[in-house]
Amino acid sequence: MGHFELRTATDEDGAGIADGFARAIGSDPNQIRSHVVSALHNNPHGSSSVVAAAPDGRIIAHLGVTHVPMLVNGEPLLFGRFHSCFVDPVYRTGGVHGLFNALDNLFREAFEIREHLAAVFGQWDEMDWWYLRRARGHDAVATSIDLRCPANHPVLELGGEGIVITQDGEGSESANLLKVGNCGVRHDGKLDAWRAAAPGRSDHLWQAWRAGERTGMAITRDIGGVRRILDWTVEPEDTESIRALLHALTVDTGVPVHTRFWTSDVPTLLLFQEAGFQVVAGPEVYLSVRPVLPHLHQLWLSENWHVTLADAGLHPLPRLTIGESIVVPPSPGTWGGRQHDAE
Amino acid sequence: MTKRTVTKAELLLRRSNPADASAIADLMTTTFGGDDTQKLDAAWWRWKYGSNPAGFQGLVAQDADGHLIGHFGGIPLSVRADNELFTFAQSCDTCIDPAMRRGLRNPGLFVRLAQAYTSTYGIPGVNDVMFGFPNRRAYRIGNRYSDYWMLRQQWQLVSEGESSEPTDTSIQIHEATSLDEDVTALWERLLPRYRCLTRRDARFLRWRFLDAPDSPYRITLARSKTDHTLRAYAVHRLARLNDNDVGVLVDWLCDPTDQAAARSLQAAVRERYTRLGRSMVVFLCSTSSPWFGAFQDWGFRVRPSHYVMTARPFVPQLEPHFLREHWYYTLADFDIL
Known part of the structure; x- marks a missing residue:
């Protein structure tokens, strides 16, 4: 492994991160650049990144966290979600985890301070979560469940006529904050418009309005013959808005509708089921948190935090972005461990 | 103190x-x-x-x-x-x-x-x-x-009221006060259907349910009407759960492809608790089990539970992914009820 410098990223590192990413996982740099710019640079609430730079200036490793504005018991806080990470194959001597650990250590020192981030979180599979828990201080909040509604299922009846649903309509960016439960994303129009503008996708932003006041929102993506609800926020007690929004998302789609939650409130879950969604295990992906503020305990979060795909990300992080597990060696007493030991 | x-x-x-x-x-x-x-x-x-x-x-x-x-x-x-x-x-x-x-x-x-x-x-x-x-x-x-190790966040299946599923006329449902060796035969017959399953033989079930001091458990069996072959069993009881007095389906074993026996058996259990004035029936099993979907088809709804399922393997064959995917468990595998 050659020499490198660990440092926090600057705005000028965007192209270098994208190029390094492309080298690490063999993808088109332009496509990656648009994703990195969208997720880290365009986020209206900002992002925090650390990089490892070679002496010639090339970025050879990166750990990026996109900021998520939260409202926790009425207090506005900023969480960080692990968004992307790569380690140049040349610098993986001794395993990816060596440099990943170094990046993560620097990230903690630089950004996991109460003035900056209240917590960082991410989603992982069994192996990576084990490693992050043992070595990186993550605690599991929950495992995911998937909800699936078959095509052409009878739609949920509306609970009244007081709710108007708009799609990709005017006024999105100026829309007001949504009420959330004890712990949820601080949705405003600007955040939602950014979330619905994923590069290369035709996502749709749906909003529920009562007497001109925004009461709920959802983001959907139609892909591969399935409509996926990526984001969903409605005040739990507002069943009229939940019904109206669910009705709009499922009526006349002609395709199955899927979504994934980690934790959610009981009324919302029951209304999804009433609308024809069946709960299935799916990959049961771990959502883990590393709190900076001590009161953000995993057990409290497991009961109070409403988490959607747009909050946690579409895929478990490391396998997607590094291209291999960050767990080296895998956890003892596991199949992966045995395979590793046999090698 | x-x-x-x-x-x-x-x-x-x-x-x-x-x-x-x-x-x-x-x-x-x-x-x-x-x-x-x-x-x-x-x-x-x-x-x-x-x-x-x-x-x-x-x-x-x-x-x-x-x-x-x-x-x-x-x-x-x-x-x-x-x-x-x-x-x-x-x-x-x-x-x-x-x-x-x-x-x-x-x-x-x-x-x-x-x-x-x-x-x-x-x-x-x-x-x-x-x-x-x-x-x-x-x-x-x-x-x-x-x-x-958190294996999963544990969910529960909750029904309210009687089942709308018709009872299959080829199935005979009856309550039992003893467990004979045909439950062992049922468990052995169903082993190919469950890749990871507690030995649910008569000895285990008698200890777990019938021998318990002041046993509160009821056993309902589903048999073929023609030859009386045991097709499925359910063990259930009254309990205080979720701040409600409810019927709890503590154990359930049936061939996942035997819809006739399963439908009829769950309907019988629900009917019993409705008759007792306890319209809510709760069942807890692994999310990956086929029964998690089947019970929803019969009107049960999924709700969060207070439990975190923890499990830690010490042998490589039973890595967490395998346990999450294939281990069929019910409350019979636990001591909480």
């Missing part, structure tokens, strides 16, 4: 044995303040630990005077996974004399007992998997000091 202080030198951790039965029961009663639904006495210990066909595990902590001041119990289960037999052990009945809790420095006696238990029993050749539904306090401590 008198606060007592025990130094490390005065503390002895050792394996529990039948002579500890009364003292463990007394300690449990002192710690948890008694239980309206289950009397904790020597008979309870002798049933739960002494009579378990798979044996028992446990550590106790005693002070210099020989008084028991802590207990960490384990209920082993014989589990067949991909044609191999393994021992899964549920951690349970963990208690520390309340007078002692503040007498020891951090980590306290609870943690030291838990760590000693894991060191003693969490090794290949003894336990292949250790698991449990810890309460929130125990999970918090276990997560920090004893390497508890």
Whole structure:
């Protein structure tokens, strides 16, 4: 492994991160650049990144966290979600985890301070979560469940006529904050418009309005013959808005509708089921948190935090972005461990 | 309550044995303040630990005077996974004399007992998997000091009212007060359908349900009308759960492809509790089980539970991914009801 410098990223590192990413996982740099710019640079609430730079200036490793504005018991806080990470194959001597650990250590020192981030979180599979828990201080909040509604299922009846649903309509960016439960994303129009503008996708932003006041929102993506609800926020007690929004998302789609939650409130879950969604295990992906503020305990979060795909990300992080597990060696007493030991 | 202080030198951790039965029961009663639904006495210990066909595990902590001041119990289960037999052990009945809790420095006696238990029993050749539904306090401590692994957030299936599913006329439903060897035959017949399953033979089921002191369990069987072959069984009881008096489906075994027997059996159980004025029936099983979907088809709805399913494997065949995907468990595998 050659020499490198660990440092926090600057705005000028965007192209270098994208190029390094492309080298690490063999993808088109332009496509990656648009994703990195969208997720880290365009986020209206900002992002925090650390990089490892070679002496010639090339970025050879990166750990990026996109900021998520939260409202926790009425207090506005900023969480960080692990968004992307790569380690140049040349610098993986001794395993990816060596440099990943170094990046993560620097990230903690630089950004996991109460003035900056209240917590960082991410989603992982069994192996990576084990490693992050043992070595990186993550605690599991929950495992995911998937909800699936078959095509052409009878739609949920509306609970009244007081709710108007708009799609990709005017006024999105100026829309007001949504009420959330004890712990949820601080949705405003600007955040939602950014979330619905994923590069290369035709996502749709749906909003529920009562007497001109925004009461709920959802983001959907139609892909591969399935409509996926990526984001969903409605005040739990507002069943009229939940019904109206669910009705709009499922009526006349002609395709199955899927979504994934980690934790959610009981009324919302029951209304999804009433609308024809069946709960299935799916990959049961771990959502883990590393709190900076001590009161953000995993057990409290497991009961109070409403988490959607747009909050946690579409895929478990490391396998997607590094291209291999960050767990080296895998956890003892596991199949992966045995395979590793046999090698 | 008198606060007592025990130094490390005065503390002895050792394996529990039948002579500890009364003292463990007394300690449990002192710690948890008694239980309206289950009397904790020597008979309870002798049933739960002494009579378990798979044996028992446990550590106790005693002070210099020989008084028991802590207990960490384990209920082993014989589990067949991909044609191999393994021992899964549920951690349970963990208690520390309340007078002692503040007498020891951090980590306290609870943690030291838990760590000693894991060191003693969490090794290949003894336990292949250790698991449990810890309460929130125990999970918090276990997560920090004893390497508890969250297997999944546990969900529950809840129905309200009678089933709308018609009873299949080819199925005969009846209640039983004994369990014959045909339940063993049913379990053996269904082994190919479940890749990871506790040995649900007559001996285990009799111990788990019929031999329990003041057994509150009811057994309902589904048989073929023609040849009386046992097709499925359900074990259920009244219990206080989710702040409601509900019917709880504690155990359920049926061929996942035998929809006629399954539909009729669940309908019979629900009808019974509706008749008793308890329209809510709760069932808890692994999310990956085919029954998780089937019960939803029959009108059950999924709700969060208070439980975190924890499990830690000690052999490579039973990695967490395998357990999450293939281990079929119900409340019969736990001691909470």
